[in-house]
Amino acid sequence: MAILGYKGDLPVAVSFQWKGDIVAGVVDASLKDNLYVLANELVTEFEIVADLGSWEMLISRKATPKKRFFDSTLNFYVSSPISSDDLEDLLDPANKATFKVNLTFTYRTFFDVLLTQMTRLDSTSHNPANPKDTKPILDTFTHGRSGKKVRITYKEESKTLKGLSCSLRNHDIKAAKSGKVPGVKLIFQLDFGSSPGAAEKEAMRKLVAMDWSSLARRGRAKSPDPVVLIWQENVSLYLINHTDLSRGERLRQEIQDRHVGKTPKALSTDLRVDIDRHLVTANHWGEDRESRKSEHYQWVLSELLGTLHQSAWRSSPVLHSRTISQLFSLTTQQKAALALQYGVGHCGEHADVSFSILMGIIDSPGNLVSGVVSSGNANVDHAFVVYNMEVNDVIKTKATSPANSRVKVDEELHLFDLRKALAAAAKREAFVMDPYLDASVMKSTAKELLAAINGPGKKKRKKDTDFLAYVDQYPIPLGFNIDDITSKTSAERAAKVKNV
Amino acid sequence: MKRPQDTPRVLVGDLRTRLKHALEPRPVPSQPSLALPADWPPTGTSVEFLVYEYEPLPTGRVAFQVRGPVRRIVFPSASEAPAVEAVASARDLGIEQESATSQASADWAVAEQALLDVMSGQRTAQEASGELIGYLHWLERHPALGADLRVRKQAFFEWLERNRRRRKL
Numbered sequence: 239m240a241i242l243g244y245k246g247d248l249p250v251a252v253s254f255q256w257k258g259d260i261v262a263g264v265v266d267a268s269l270k271d272n273l274y275v276l277a278n279e280l281v282t283e284f285e286i287v288a289d290l291g292s293w294e295m296l297i298s299r300k301a302t303p304k305k306r307f308f309d310s311t312l313n314f315y316v317s318s319p320i321s322s323d324d325l326e327d328l329l330d331p332a333n334k335a336t337f338k339v340n341l342t343f344t345y346r347t348f349f350d351v352l353l354t355q356m357t358r359l360d361s362t363s364h365n366p367a368n369p370k371d372t373k374p375i376l377d378t379f380t381h382g383r384s385g386k387k388v389r390i391t392y393k394e395e396s397k398t399l400k401g402l403s404c405s406l407r408n409h410d411i412k413a414a415k416s417g418k419v420p421g422v423k424l425i426f427q428l429d430f431g432s433s434p435g436a437a438e439k440e441a442m443r444k445l446v447a448m449d450w451s452s453l454a455r456r457g458r459a460k461s462p463d464p465v466v467l468i469w470q471e472n473v474s475l476y477l478i479n480h481t482d483l484s485r486g487e488r489l490r491q492e493i494q495d496r497h498v499g500k501t502p503k504a505l506s507t508d509l510r511v512d513i514d515r516h517l518v519t520a521n522h523w524g525e526d527r528e529s530r531k532s533e534h535y536q537w538v539l540s541e542l543l544g545t546l547h548q549s550a551w552r553s554s555p556v557l558h559s560r561t562i563s564q565l566f567s568l569t570t571q572q573k574a575a576l577a578l579q580y581g582v583g584h585c586g587e588h589a590d591v592s593f594s595i596l597m598g599i600i601d602s603p604g605n606l607v608s609g610v611v612s613s614g615n616a617n618v619d620h621a622f623v624v625y626n627m628e629v630n631d632v633i634k635t636k637a638t639s640p641a642n643s644r645v646k647v648d649e650e651l652h653l654f655d656l657r658k659a660l661a662a663a664a665k666r667e668a669f670v671m672d673p674y675l676d677a678s679v680m681k682s683t684a685k686e687l688l689a690a691i692n693g694p695g696k697k698k699r700k701k702d703t704d705f706l707a708y709v710d711q712y713p714i715p716l717g718f719n720i721d722d723i724t725s726k727t728s729a730e731r732a733a734k735v736k737n738v
Numbered sequence: 739m740k741r742p743q744d745t746p747r748v749l750v751g752d753l754r755t756r757l758k759h760a761l762e763p764r765p766v767p768s769q770p771s772l773a774l775p776a777d778w779p780p781t782g783t784s785v786e787f788l789v790y791e792y793e794p795l796p797t798g799r800v801a802f803q804v805r806g807p808v809r810r811i812v813f814p815s816a817s818e819a820p821a822v823e824a825v826a827s828a829r830d831l832g833i834e835q836e837s838a839t840s841q842a843s844a845d846w847a848v849a850e851q852a853l854l855d856v857m858s859g860q861r862t863a864q865e866a867s868g869e870l871i872g873y874l875h876w877l878e879r880h881p882a883l884g885a886d887l888r889v890r891k892q893a894f895f896e897w898l899e900r901n902r903r904r905r906k907l
Contacts, residue, residue, distance in 0.1 A: 268763045459796060474765035521798065551796045560794035564767040564802060573800075586800035586836065612836075614799055621799040644799070649833065650881050674798075707799075709836055 241326060242413050242420045247319035251309055251421065252286070252297065253277070254339075255407070256428035258442050258475070261359060263482035265576075266566045272475055273427070277313040277468045279306060280448045282396075284315070284341040286404070286426065290333045295324045297424070313465045314423060325422065329409060337406060337426065341399045343448050346392040348378035348542075350447035356555065356580045357480040363489055367518040367581035372535040381538050388541045392451070399441055403429040446476040450553060457552030470552045474561050481562070483572060486579030489516065490571070493578070494595045499604035502626040505596075506669045506682045513591055513673040520556045520582040521547040529676055543582060555582045570594050570612075570710070588674040589614065589621035589709075596625050596671065597712045608666060612709040615691065616653050616738045617642040617701050620674075624684050624706070627668035628715045629654045632708045634722040638732040641700050644707065650724060652708040653735060656688050703737040748816040748854040750847055757787055760811050760820045767792040767802070771887060772876055773850050775857060776812070778894035783857050786812040788890070790831070790883045801835040804882035816858065832882035845872040867901045874898055 241248065254276035260267060279301065286297040297317045299307050307316040328335055351374055355366040364370045382389040404426045412421040430438040449469035456466055493516065497509045518536045519528060522544035528537040546553045559580050563573050574594035577587040589612055596610040609628040614621035617639060633653045637645045645651050660668060668684035681687040688704065696702040711718075723731055750773070757770060769790050776784035790806030808828045812821045849872025855861045856870075863870070877884035877895070888895045 268758065269765060272764065471765050478765055521796065547796055554796065557794050557796070560800060560802075561765065561767045563800070564769070564792050564794065565765065584800075585798040590800070590836075619798040645833070 241322040241422065242411060244414070244420050245322050246419075247321050248325070248419045248422065249319050250297065250317045250325065251312055251314035251423045252284075252299070252317050253312075253314045253423070253425045254341075254404070254428055255425065256430060256442070256445075258430070258479060259434050259439065260479040261357070261482055263359075263484040264479060265481070265483045265562065265568065265572065266478070269475060269478050274442075274445070274472045274475060275313075275468050276428070276445065277465050278343070278448055278452055279308050280345065280452060281315070281341060281343040284339055286337055286339045288328055288335045288337050290327060290335045295320070295328060310463075310465070312423070313468065328406075335406070337404045338401050339399070339404050339426070339428065341402065342396060343445065344394050344396045344451075345444055345448035346378070346451040346454065347395050347447075348375070348392055349450035349454070350444055351375050351378050352555065353443050353447055353450070353476065353480075356477065357482075358579075359482050359485065363492055365489065365516060365579060365581035366539070367516050367536060376535065376538065379542060381541060383541075388545050390542050390545055392454075394451075397441070397444055402441075405429065443476070446472055449473055453553035454546055454550050457550040459551040462552060466552060470557075474558050477558050478562055478565075481576070481579060483575055483579065486575030486577075487571070489578040490575050490591070490594065491598075493591075494598040494602075497595070498599055498602040499606065500599075501606050502667065502669050505599070505607070505625075506671065507677075509592075509595065510671060510673045510677070510680075510682075513588065513595070513671075514677075516578050516581060517583050517588055517591065517673065518543065518581055519584065519588075519674055520544070520554060521584045529678075555580055556584055556587065559583070559587070570597075583674075585614070585621040585672075585674040588672070589623050592623040592671040592673060593710065593712075596623060600712060609711065609713060609715070611654075611711045613654075614707040614709065615644060616651070616703055616705040616707050616735075617644055619644045621707075621709070622670060622672035622674065624656075624668055624670055624687070626666060627659055627663045627684060629659050629708060629711055630662070630715050630717045630719070631655070631658070632718070632720045633705075633735060634720050634724055635731050635735055635738070636724050636728075637738055638728050638735070639700070639737050642738060648728075651738075652720070653705040653738060654708045655704050656684065656691075656706050657704040660684055660688065701737055703735070705735055705738055746816060746858070747860055748858050750851045750854055753785075753813065753816075753854065756813070756820065757811060760822055761789065761809075767794065768808070769804075769880070769883065770811075771807075771883070772846060772873060773853055774887070774891055775853065775894055778891065778897060779863065780857055783815045783859075784812060785854065785857055786810055788825070788887070790886075791828075792834070795833065797835075799835055801833050804831045804834050804880075805829065806831065806883065807886070831886050834880060834882045845869075846876045849873050849876070863897075867898075868905070870898060871902055871905070874902060 255273040260270040283300040288295045299315050299317045301307050378393050380391045407427045408425040410423040414420050449472045453469050493512050519540045520543035528540045530537045571594045574591040577583045577591050593612040600607050607626050610625040611629050613624050636648045636650050670687050672680045681690050692702045769792050771788045773785045788807035789809040792802040795801045806828045807825045810823050848869050852866040852869035856863050856866050
């Protein structure tokens, strides 16, 4: 028989999709029925066995380095040629064909282990920054350094799913020009079952690890290929449906409970160390963060995550945690819980955890902390928290300094004058909570911070200023006000707020 | 605008639920606007939402590149199904970052309910003007998409600003 008048052998474009499972305690279950799309050339071969009752037919594909058998426009796999007779029978609903698939794919084991660690459901307090055993994670890659250049070599594994049930969900046949082969598309849905067991869950997780592996190769920030966005959505979807936010909240509460009633000075070391132990910095930055000597595991993991941040942002776990935070409008406390569940963050995530925990300490019996401010450098892309102080006067302005690396000129930001705020605090000593930076470089008091942001290096780069960024505060003091100077001229704003 | 006798009150929670279904959620960060009047002063009951994309940036602090609007969801009335359309002219609007969460988001929900009351004829715009100021607070929280909305819904936001200035006097 013929397919739209064409008789003979023809390849078909094949796509797979699958529905995953969901765990309890997710922040939002609205995406539980979303489908994952399989569009990854790390699926090196597959064989779909169609059972038509009295006979079987095969739809197969085996890629080689020279023959990809993948349509990059459609993001579909391309099968070996099938006879039009067989295809006609396959598509005849009267034949009620059933399907099973054998599918082989490769993935980087690091991402499988990372997914396992990030989606922990157990009652321990471990997370990727503070695992029970570092060896299973460190065994998935080798780390090397050549000067400032970091080299990560990932270990890979292959997996074959055998005899997996699937169904033909949709098909499409497009006529071609005279004499040409019609375009046939088949869309299959893999069936892992409505109550998948351990083997099925592992298979689904490894398919997502495969996509994450590809994101690590091709997930650059700008102008990604459309297939990269499919992988990114798959990874985000898996994390959304498998992250128990209540577990992250437990980790957050446990840290908070350990430090209730402590003096502000004691918190500057004790709380800082505790938060640092539960979070790995996931971006490369100029300042020292994890200690190579005293935090070797975290240092190595930070080096790996830093390479993802720099060359393949879409593969950074922080992109996915920020996706979830924004998509579901998480509160500061929820963002902190998410960061602790995942164990990774940039300075922003570290600041969210610090701010949230200090808010909780302030609200607890025996509290000795007057207030906490979510802050950061006014002219550098860095976030941290200052505490045991209050900010009454905030300026809303637009940046005027071309040297500002936090925001561009004319972008809005809220600021406060640290010098004035410290003067108003009189005898009360204010501190900095910045677990992102290594303890050796962090200024633990606000007074030291004020000196640092006016230091010789800052002066040389015309970044010396008394101002810090203002993000949030708890509690809000009675005399709090915002002076909006955004409508003033650039010269007026620059005069009022120096070097920002 | 006349106050119809039997027009049912549209609750913002119900409308937001219908919006959620209309958006066909994907794991892609986005931000719908607050409910917006189709025109101002309102000549009918239609409200719409504009949806913007928020792409996480690889910055140290938490920040997003705002782009859009990418979709428009129009509710002609409380009972009719919404129309969802892609917006062709989506563009980069700037960067937004974490800002003070202590500005109560409760007043945004109050502002939205006030607008729905006006659109369904439960109250006049002047009666609801105090609560509608919450829209300006929401714009201040979202400066990048706020600038876009001030242009798209110029009459509405200029009316709100005039009312805010009158209240300060």
